[in-house]
Amino acid sequence: MVSPMFRLETEVDKARRDLLRRRLRETNTAASPVLRALRGTPGEREAPLHVWVMDPGGALAGGLVGHTWTTWLHVTYLWVDAPHRGAGIGSRILAEAERLAVTERGARHARVETWDFQAPDFYRRHGYEVVCAIPDYPPGITEYTLTKCLR
Known part of the structure; x- marks a missing residue:
C-alpha cells in the first residue's frame, strides 16, 4: 500500500x-x-429555496436563503435590513419559505442554526424548538440549532 x-x-x-x-x-x-x-438522486432531492423582499425603490429589504432536502427545509440565512426591522418582514419571509417548502416540496420539518445574539427568540416565537446548544462556538457565543414540525 x-x-x-x-x-x-x-x-x-x-x-x-x-x-x-x-x-x-x-x-x-x-x-x-x-x-x-x-x-x-441526492442532488435531485436537494433544491434551493430563496425568498426576497424589495423595498419600494427596488433595494433589498430582506431575504431568506435556504434549501429543501428530503422532507426538510433548511434555513441558511434570514436577514432584514435595519430600516425595515420590526415591521414583520422577517416573519412574512419565514412564513413564505415554510409555505413553499410544504406546498411545493413536501417538507414536513424545518431547521435553522443561529447565534445567541441573532434570532433564537424570533424562531421560538414562530414555533421552533431548540434541539442543540453549543456554548463557546465561537468563543463567548452560543450557537443554537432549532427545528419545527411544519405539518
Whole structure:
C-alpha cells in the first residue's frame, strides 16, 4: 500500500469539492435504507429555496436563503435590513419559505442554526424548538440549532 500524500489547501477547488460531496452522498445513500428509498438522486432531492423582499425603490429589504432536502427545509440565512426591522418582514419571509417548502416540496420539518445574539427568540416565537446548544462556538457565543414540525 502506498502511503497517502497530504496536502493542505486554502483555496476552493470546486471540482474536487463537488467530487467529495458526490462521493459522500453516494456512501451515505448506500449505507442508509431510508435515503435509498427516497425518489431521485441526492442532488435531485436537494433544491434551493430563496425568498426576497424589495423595498419600494427596488433595494433589498430582506431575504431568506435556504434549501429543501428530503422532507426538510433548511434555513441558511434570514436577514432584514435595519430600516425595515420590526415591521414583520422577517416573519412574512419565514412564513413564505415554510409555505413553499410544504406546498411545493413536501417538507414536513424545518431547521435553522443561529447565534445567541441573532434570532433564537424570533424562531421560538414562530414555533421552533431548540434541539442543540453549543456554548463557546465561537468563543463567548452560543450557537443554537432549532427545528419545527411544519405539518
